[in-house]
Amino acid sequence: MALSIDAPLVKTPEQLVGIDALILPGGESTTMSMLLDTSGLRDPIGERLADGMGVFGTCAGMILCATEVLDGRPDQRGFSLIDMTVRRNGYGRQLDSFETDLSVDGLADDFHAVFIRAPYVERVGPDVEVIAVHDGIPVLARSGRCTVASFHPELTDDTRLHEAFIASL
Amino acid sequence: MSFESTGTFPVKRGLAEMMKGGVIMDVVNPEQAKIAEDAGAVAVMALERVPADIRRDGGVARMSDPEMIIGIQEVCSIPVMAKARIGHFVEAQILQSLGVDFIDESEVLTPADEAYHIDKMAFDVPFVCGATNLGEALRRISEGAAMIRSKGEAGTGNVVEAVRHLRSIIGDMKRITQADEAELFGWAKQLQAPLSLIQEIAKTGTLPVPLFCAGGLATPADAALAMQLGADAVFVGSGIFKSDNPSPRAKAIVEATTHYMDADILAKVSRNIGAPMTGIGMDENSVKYAERGW
Numbered sequence: 001m002a003l004s005i006d007a008p009l010v011k012t013p014e015q016l017v018g019i020d021a022l023i024l025p026g027g028e029s030t031t032m033s034m035l036l037d038t039s040g041l042r043d044p045i046g047e048r049l050a051d052g053m054g055v056f057g058t059c060a061g062m063i064l065c066a067t068e069v070l071d072g073r074p075d076q077r078g079f080s081l082i083d084m085t086v087r088r089n090g091y092g093r094q095l096d097s098f099e100t101d102l103s104v105d106g107l108a109d110d111f112h113a114v115f116i117r118a119p120y121v122e123r124v125g126p127d128v129e130v131i132a133v134h135d136g137i138p139v140l141a142r143s144g145r146c147t148v149a150s151f152h153p154e155l156t157d158d159t160r161l162h163e164a165f166i167a168s169l
Numbered sequence: 170m171s172f173e174s175t176g177t178f179p180v181k182r183g184l185a186e187m188m189k190g191g192v193i194m195d196v197v198n199p200e201q202a203k204i205a206e207d208a209g210a211v212a213v214m215a216l217e218r219v220p221a222d223i224r225r226d227g228g229v230a231r232m233s234d235p236e237m238i239i240g241i242q243e244v245c246s247i248p249v250m251a252k253a254r255i256g257h258f259v260e261a262q263i264l265q266s267l268g269v270d271f272i273d274e275s276e277v278l279t280p281a282d283e284a285y286h287i288d289k290m291a292f293d294v295p296f297v298c299g300a301t302n303l304g305e306a307l308r309r310i311s312e313g314a315a316m317i318r319s320k321g322e323a324g325t326g327n328v329v330e331a332v333r334h335l336r337s338i339i340g341d342m343k344r345i346t347q348a349d350e351a352e353l354f355g356w357a358k359q360l361q362a363p364l365s366l367i368q369e370i371a372k373t374g375t376l377p378v379p380l381f382c383a384g385g386l387a388t389p390a391d392a393a394l395a396m397q398l399g400a401d402a403v404f405v406g407s408g409i410f411k412s413d414n415p416s417p418r419a420k421a422i423v424e425a426t427t428h429y430m431d432a433d434i435l436a437k438v439s440r441n442i443g444a445p446m447t448g449i450g451m452d453e454n455s456v457k458y459a460e461r462g463w
Contacts, residue, residue: 011428026187027211028247031423034209038424059187073206073246094248095269095293097180098173116183117248117270155183 003159005006005166013044021054021169024061026116029069029088032060033076033113042077049079054145054169056162062148063119065086070122081146083125084138084140086108090120091150104140104152111128113139121150145169174257181315184248184270184295185379188212188316188402192392192423193381195219195406198237199244201415203462208419212248212271214404215241220277220324221407221446224456230278232260234269242268250297253367255462256282258291265294271316274309276461277323277406286462287312299383301459303336303341304360310378311363317376317398320459324407326448328391330459331384332398338380338397346374384459387412389425389438389443396429407446414443 007023010016021047024032036042049055057065063076067083091097097117101110111132121138124130132140139150140161147168153161174180191211196202196259197219197331205213217233218226232253242249253260255274260281264272274287276299289296290313299320300306305315319338321331345356345367353371357364369377382395383404394402403426409419428434 012245012431028187028191030206030247031191031209031211032421035424035427039427040422069245088246088307093268094173094184094295095265095268098175098186099171099177114179114183116180150181152187155179155186 003162003166010041011039013040016041016044016048018024019048020054021056022048022166024055024057024064025154025155026059026061029060029063029078030073030076032064033078035072040110045076046079049081052145054165055079055081055147057146057163058152058154059116059118059150062086062150065146065148066119067125068123082141082143082148083128084121084141085123086119086121086150088119089117089120091115091118093117102132102134102136102139104161106131106164111153111158112156113149113153113158114155115139116155118150144167178313178315181295182378183295188311188339189379190427191402192419192426193250193402193404194409194419195404196410197243199240201410202241202245202249203298204244204416205409205419206247208282208416210215210247210419211402212250213236213241213245214250214252214273214406215269216252219324219407219410220458221411222324223277224324230254232257232264232278235263236351238264238267238269240415252278253287255280256285256287258287261287261292261294261296265292268318269294272296273318274314276320276458284463286312289315297381299459299462300338301462302360303345305339305361305462306376306380307360307362307366308387310366310376314378316381317380318378318381318404320462321386322454323365323384323450323458325385325451325454326387326408326411326446327385327451327454328387328394329385329451331382331386331391333396334384334459335380335382335395335398335400338376342370342374342376345370385448386422389418389421389442392422392426393429393435396426402426411446413445417442418445
């Protein structure tokens with residue numbers, strides 16, 4: 001990435017060794033949940049997260065971090081890192097996907113955010129810090145070393161949220 | 170309510186970006202759609218007949234019955250794609266009205282217009298289009314396609330055409346990055362493609378939208394081959410539900426697409442998944458779908 005930070009892909013348990021923090025990116029959370037099991041990554045990642053490894057989950061990654069998922073698949077399992085309830089595809093189908101400018105706590109200027117079949121945050125726990133909202137609904141939040149976004153900072157060239165995540169570690 | 174923009178190009182391309190590294194599977198009914206989702210597909214393509222059956226039956230192949238598309242949307246939580254005939258913008262309007270997540274303007278269906286493809290800018294839903302070479306890919310992108318798939322030869326279970334088309338598209342992009350400014354005009358003329366897109370490729374070395382591979386993939390090794398050649402993701406059509414044992418094959422192809430560089434994993438997932446579809450050789454193939462589209 002453009003921040004002078006090594007950002008290797010992690011697809012196997014061996015590739016997790018030496019990683020300081022993890023980004024769980026966008027994609028299909030059902031596919032990611034299946035591949036976490038078949039790759040043997042679920043337990044090693046779970047152990048590292050329990051030891052305090054930082055994580056930034058975006059869209060499907062947010063679903064994998066939330067304590068409660070609505071409209072998910074029954075066999076879909078995440079890491080239960082941040083006390084919130086999210087509804088999968090809660091903003092609707094692709095025709096409801098959108099882009100918008102967000103006011104983000106700690107950033108001087110708005111952040112341009114792209115939402116793709118995004119998860120909808122229905123509840124956040126008392127210990128969760130909400131960093132940005134859209135139409136009154138949390139879309140960027142943090143709890144301890146876990147940051148989650150219902151949009152895709154990886155789809156735009158603006159690196160400020162990645163910088164803030166790294167600074168939070 | 171704050172300002173939101175829907176149906177923009179970044180929003181269309183964004184969904185294509187989210188499918189990178191994944192497998193999109195052809196399904197003809199809700200049961201197959203569930204099998205595909207269970208196996209880890211990133212999206213399903215809802216159609217009435219897989220290409221191998223369209224090939225066998227002959228006749229005119231059209232957009233699927235909306236009722237079957239709705240039936241698949243109801244059981245699936247992953248994106249649902251559907252096919253419209255080349256140039257048939259009314260089929261596309263109907264698919265958009267149904268709320269499909271992506272439209273494939275597909276040469277597998279019988280073309281409706283021999284001169285023009287659909288004006289994809291006029292739609293809020295994203296489109297994927299096939300291409301056999303870079304010029305075709307860039308013409309589709311200039312019409313508004315948010316994803317390109319190399320065409321291959323659908324319904325054959327034979328990967329050779331997919332490899333040819335992928336190598337042609339990626340090979341020409343590599344050559345364009347070596348060209349000087351003056352030569353880019355020649356490339357635009359030769360490829361019959363917009364100069365601005367050629368100039369963009371000269372800088373980036375890649376298409377401005379994701380490049381997926383389709384048409385003839387039947388095994389986990391085929392999927393990994395496409396990925397190693399430079400595809401961003403794969404479509405598997407007849408290859409799954411025309412095989413002996415679709416569910417384990419579907420899952421193996423998903424794992425192979427993720428771990429495409431790891432031969433040990435490819436060897437492991439390729440075991441005990443039953444026989445692939447029989448497939449047909451190109452010299453036995455009388456109808457080339459890839460020649461449809463212009």
